[in-house]
Amino acid sequence: MKIRVLYEDNIKNGHKSYTTIEIPDGDYSVMLDIDYEQRLTEAKPEKKAEVKRCETVQEMFDLMSKKEYNHWRRYHRHLGNPKTPYRKDDESEDNTDVMDTLADNSQEIERNYQDEYEDVCQKIRQALGKKQDWADMFIAVRIDSIPIREYATSIGTDENNITHKLKRAEKKLQGIFKNRQI
Template sequence: MKIRVLYEDNIKNGHKNYTTIEIPDGDYSVMLDIDYEQRLTQAKPEKKAEVKRCETLQEMFDLINNKEYNHWRRYHRHLGKPKTPYRKDDQAEDETDVMDTFADNSQEIERNLQDEYESVCQWIRTTLGKKQDWADMFIAVRIDGMSIRKYASSIGVSENNITQKLKRAEKKLQGIFKNRQI
């Protein structure tokens, strides 16, 4: 008797490549009974009535093959032929782009950086307390990178005034930060 078996290694780009195995003739009722009992125990209680005993060995292996193929397909369904090939050498055995399997966590990184930025700004505002203009100035100039000249012209004061306030804010923040770490 010949049966067709599907191995996961033989699934190429979604196409099934069966391996034919020749086995000696004989009574396979024990094997079919064991398979039926295993599928019956694995079935959900409401689906147990739908589980049928396989009549032939090939029918049993077809069920196994479909399960194996569906498992392979579930894992590989999002891997396709890339628009630009990842490999530049002419190896045609793998037509998927390896980079498609890596997770894209750029949005998570952006959210974490934004959360960190907001927590630092909140710490500066609470530390400087009543001097909210110092806090806004420090965040704009030292963290956001705005020039002193541009910030001074945006609020309508002299650059010297901003420089002096900035030095005082830095000194106060450094003192509190050093004491906080100890």
Template sequence: MKIQILYEENIRNGHKEYTTIDIPDGDYSVMLDIDYEQRLAEAKPEKRAEVKRCETVQEMFDLMNKREYNDWRREHRYIDPSPKRKRMDGRKGYIQGDPEDDSFDIMDYLLTASDDHTDLEREEVCSWIRSVLIKKPQWAEAFIAVRIDGMPIRQYAATVGESENSITQKLNRAAKKLKEFYGNRKI
């Protein structure tokens, strides 16, 4: 019996390249039963009635191939192979990736562009907040911890030993002061 199997490394640009395997004839009921039990265990309780036992080995591998292709497609659907990268040197414009250039990889760009760049931006924003709220450092630290770092108000209040209402008031006053200062800045 010959069956077709799809491996993830054989999916190129959305095109499936199956590998044909010749397996000896025999009773495959044990393999089909195991597959059925695994799919039944993975199914949600309300969907278990829809899970059917495969009749042939090829039908079982077709289900696996479909799942493998859908997983690959979900991961690669929205990645642009030749994206326009923003310049990191402060000048306007984009750096265009050359599709012929094998050394350019979108994942390398995404990994390098996000880590260092956001840390620098965060430090710049935090220093600006501290400079505006220089007379109220408690407001600045509360604003940075809650609004920028995403710490819950309750957790921050417990950390500094104040009430949630007090922290909320400080956040509101800090936001008002920052908004006022930002509106009055000279460009």
């Protein structure tokens, strides 16, 4: 039997990408029985007659997903619009913290920073052309702030050699970028 499962990580730009799982025949009957017993014990006494046993694992997963989504929706539906604004100077009225409702854009900021970093590194590599070892050294020492001594030992060369190449790379980059807008 094959079932389709939707993980949160598999939803990209509103498009759902289901993962198909192969379950050998007979292995899922115990799972369906346990699910039925759990739902039967959780049901109110007057609603026990309405609880039905799921026929397939797919039906069970769909039922669990719907229940989980509704629980999440019930909890989060009012977070975007608090009834009273949060004021730190008036603690007696309301303890609502609006900071929980603000968007967290730290990942977007990190992605933008990483994009800018890669763009600058690419421009440095293009400017230095055939001297890729100079570009790697310049990026490591000047942009990533790795000490010259540490960088020299990591590539197995002398510090003076690194310092000399670094000065030559800086001079070449200054000559290239002096009149150009980045």
